[in-house]
Amino acid sequence: MSLPPSILPGTLAAYPQPELTTPTGLTLRPWEAADAPAFLSAYDDPAIQQWHPRHPASEAQVLEWFALYRTNWTHERGASWAITRTGEVVGRIALGNFDLHAGIAGFAYWVLPVARGTGVAPSALSGVSTWAFASGFERLHLSHSTRNTPSCRAATKAGFPLEGTKRNEAPHADGRHDMHLHARIPSDSNPAV
Template identity: 70%
Template sequence: MRALVTPPAIAPGTLAARPQPVLTAPGGLALRPWADSDAPVFLAAYRDPAIRRWHTRQPASEEQVREWFERYRRDWAGEQGASWAVTGGGRVLGRIAIGSVDLDDGVAGCGYWVLPDARGQGVAPRALAAVGDWALGEAGFHRLHLSHSTRNEASCRVALKAGFRLEGTKRSEAVHADGRHDMHLHARIRGDR
């Protein structure tokens, strides 16, 4: 009996052969790798109640933030993920990332947050769409997915506006500070509009 062998969707070394890209999005947004000088604003973001509610892993100090930034750089070099500072008007507005990268299948997960004073301006959907366009285009991924609590209606709107279709509900999948939450699963695949 012969084993079925398929080539990887993204050849190992393809992403890491270049620096992590700086991406642009409509409305003057730029998505760039995090710099150590961003540590204070990154740490301050996790003091926001909404970000704390939906993101259970939180840095405790600027030193720990810089360690996270170093891990983000290693993740890019190891083709395991990428994290961008979403910027506009000369300041950081939020974060967007891909992780859980599977080069064989061409699949990755997405996550994001936006600082309080930048909410309601379409920052998250524009940034998520830009990452999706790059990942499903130039980078060669086939599928991007994201999950959010079914109680997080704002995140659901972001996903839908960025072209990530709702695929279903994962029951009792994630632990938050107030207990287990059902999670919506959204995805965008190459060719989706």
């Protein structure tokens, strides 16, 4: 006898990827073609280059990534949102590697320099987490380099306690890094951000 899945296949893809709003005034929406220049220019930022080893090379490649994001939603593999404030893109948040049977998924995110230190990442993490838990996910996790202190603060502020260190886990431009693992489950508190 098999255990039933946490989320029945077809449940998420039965609807368009949701647009989410946070109590802090952020709108998280699916990426649009008009966002390609902002998305591409984000990877000119040294911090985003440092912590995200994959970089798009052109607006055409960004549009290919956007198409992949739509396909991932349709096939219930993941979702990627533009983080916007007053209509302007200020970051990206993605929830990927959906395991619908176990109810597990993992986060990735970046915030543009103009919005850093303003609570954008914790607010976006909290907003997507609220949607994900309401949709049936049972565990959400994220990893970041042990050298990426701002990401560690954002995760903790969003209610993702540090669970441990994954040694030599991820390649970066300056070599392999140990990665911190943070996770949140539905019974964890949802801190005000």
